[in-house]
Amino acid sequence: xxxxxxxxxxxxxxxxxxxxxxxxxxxxxxxxxxxxxxxxxxxxxxxxxxxxxxxxxxxxxxxxxxxxxxxxxxxxxxxxxxxxxxxxxxxxxxxxxxxxxxxxxxxxxxxxxxxxxxxxxxxxxxxxxxxxxxxxxxxxxxxxxxxxxxxxxxxxxxxxxxxxxxxxxxxxxxxxxxxxxxxxxxxxxxxxxxxxxxxxxxxxxxxxxxxxxxxxxxxxxxxxxxxxxxxxxxxxxxxxxxxxxxxxxxxxxxxxxxxxxxxxxxxxxxxxxxxxxxxxxxxxxxxxxxxxxxxxxxxxxxxxxxxxxxxxxxxxxxxxxxxxxxxxxxxxxxxxxxxxxxxxxxxxxxxxxxxxxxxxxxxxxxxxxxxxxxxxxx
Amino acid sequence: xxxxxxxxxxxxxxxxxxxxxxxxxxxxxxxxxxxxxxxxxxxxxxxxxxxxxxxxxxxxxxxxxxxxxxxxxxxxxxxxxxxxxxxxxx
Ligand code: SF4
Numbered sequence: 001x002x003x004x005x006x007x008x009x010x011x012x013x014x015x016x017x018x019x020x021x022x023x024x025x026x027x028x029x030x031x032x033x034x035x036x037x038x039x040x041x042x043x044x045x046x047x048x049x050x051x052x053x054x055x056x057x058x059x060x061x062x063x064x065x066x067x068x069x070x071x072x073x074x075x076x077x078x079x080x081x082x083x084x085x086x087x088x089x090x091x092x093x094x095x096x097x098x099x100x101x102x103x104x105x106x107x108x109x110x111x112x113x114x115x116x117x118x119x120x121x122x123x124x125x126x127x128x129x130x131x132x133x134x135x136x137x138x139x140x141x142x143x144x145x146x147x148x149x150x151x152x153x154x155x156x157x158x159x160x161x162x163x164x165x166x167x168x169x170x171x172x173x174x175x176x177x178x179x180x181x182x183x184x185x186x187x188x189x190x191x192x193x194x195x196x197x198x199x200x201x202x203x204x205x206x207x208x209x210x211x212x213x214x215x216x217x218x219x220x221x222x223x224x225x226x227x228x229x230x231x232x233x234x235x236x237x238x239x240x241x242x243x244x245x246x247x248x249x250x251x252x253x254x255x256x257x258x259x260x261x262x263x264x265x266x267x268x269x270x271x272x273x274x275x276x277x278x279x280x281x282x283x284x285x286x287x288x289x290x291x292x293x294x295x296x297x298x299x300x301x302x303x304x305x306x307x308x309x310x311x312x313x314x315x316x317x318x319x320x321x322x323x324x325x326x327x328x329x330x331x332x333x334x335x336x337x338x339x340x341x342x343x344x345x346x347x348x349x350x351x352x353x354x355x356x357x358x359x360x361x362x363x364x365x366x367x368x369x370x371x372x373x374x375x376x377x378x
Numbered sequence: 379x380x381x382x383x384x385x386x387x388x389x390x391x392x393x394x395x396x397x398x399x400x401x402x403x404x405x406x407x408x409x410x411x412x413x414x415x416x417x418x419x420x421x422x423x424x425x426x427x428x429x430x431x432x433x434x435x436x437x438x439x440x441x442x443x444x445x446x447x448x449x450x451x452x453x454x455x456x457x458x459x460x461x462x463x464x465x466x467x468x
Contacts, residue, residue, distance in 0.1 A: 122467055263414070
């Protein structure tokens with residue numbers, strides 16, 4: 001029995017079904033396969049197009065930690081709001097962060113109570129606001145993996161070059177490799193392979209994933225974001241498994257160069273260095289997993305400029321984002337999913353960003369699932 | 379902010395060699411191309427943009443496929459384009 005007939009709205013459905021058939025052929029009877037899609041963008045595609053419906057029952061996809069908004073711990077949101085409350089501060093942030101709850105407020109709540117936290121598209125917009133407001137202290141809430149870190153670093157270099165001394169960044173950049181390693185080391189999850197992040201890899205390239213194949217014997221295939229990319233990636237992983245190979249492969253070579261973007265890596269390295277450890281929401285402290293501003297650029301580092309409370313806040317009891325970020329739970333298995341926790345009133349971060357697994361599932365997945373359930377019932 | 383969006387280079391700005399004027403689904407904005415230093419870039423080339431910076435050069439067919447995909451995802455892409463519209467990088 002296949003489930004694929006329920007997804008008919010997708011324009012490449014023929015190609016997808018052909019791939020699905022080849023995927024099914026490669027699955028050994030009686031064996032269960034569990035693949036992690038590391039990147040939130042992939043989660044979005046998978047739910048949006050109901051890709052799980054194309055897969056045999058024996059293949060399960062689990063979500064990874066690759067949603068930068070989702071992994072920011074509440075204490076850092078509180079610290080950002082603390083900065084925003086200081087005299088003469090204009091805080092700037094990507095729109096995605098605005099509804100992320102801290103222990104009390106979100107950025108939106110804080111603004112209603114008088115802070116000036118502005119949404120920007122690019123760190124360069126934040127720098128521009130600094131130049132236009134020389135009597136204010138303009139701070140950029142820097143978040144993201146290696147896809148956005150080079151942009152933040154370039155902006156700091158630009159601020160240094162132009163002498164924009166009223167500009168600083170609150171650096172919350174995280175690095176993907178230690179998070180993957182933490183998941184591989186966690187005892188609760190047995191994985192058979194990885195759908196590797198696409199855009200992070202345009203910067204870091206494919207080599208950093210080597211340890212996953214060598215030390216952990218799991219194949220990883222870097223994947224593009226379209227539905228067919230993901231199905232083809234699953235096919236490539238299964239081919240490796242069926243041939244007893246375990247390698248890093250690049251399904252997305254039309255965008256991701258094997259060596260990444262060396263210039264971008266160089267710029268990150270010039271401005272930032274690894275922190276000894278950093279707290280990830282739901283995953284706890286992971287060593288060498290985040291970036292901070294180097295001493296040479298201390299004057300652009302909000303953590304040095306403002307005396308941050310830096311209080312660690314435990315996640316709300318009801319929230320199971322950690323399990324969702326580790327792929328141990330599916331979004332709908334969280335007790336508050338869709339009831340107390342919705343995109344309008346998020347309890348956890350995974351419900352805030354469109355890349356968050358809970359938000360993606362809430363917006364698209366449940367329809368697919370309902371269809372499947374209705375069909376199995378009839 | 380996580381969406382990589384393709385744009386077509388209209389011109390490299392003479393007065394700012396690390397900026398290019400780029401067309402993204404009809405929105406024309408300045409995009410920083412400093413991270414592609416060393417790559418030849420000119421009118422008609424396609425780039426993948428994250429938060430105002432070009433991260434990689436891509437070919438036209440990839441760009442078209444990516445755009446079609448992004449247009450299909452709806453709201454998240456609309457939000458990204460609206461944010462880009464507000465942006466005035468210089
Ligand atoms: S439903 Fe809400 S609280 Fe539960 S895991 Fe998802 S985001 Fe976290």
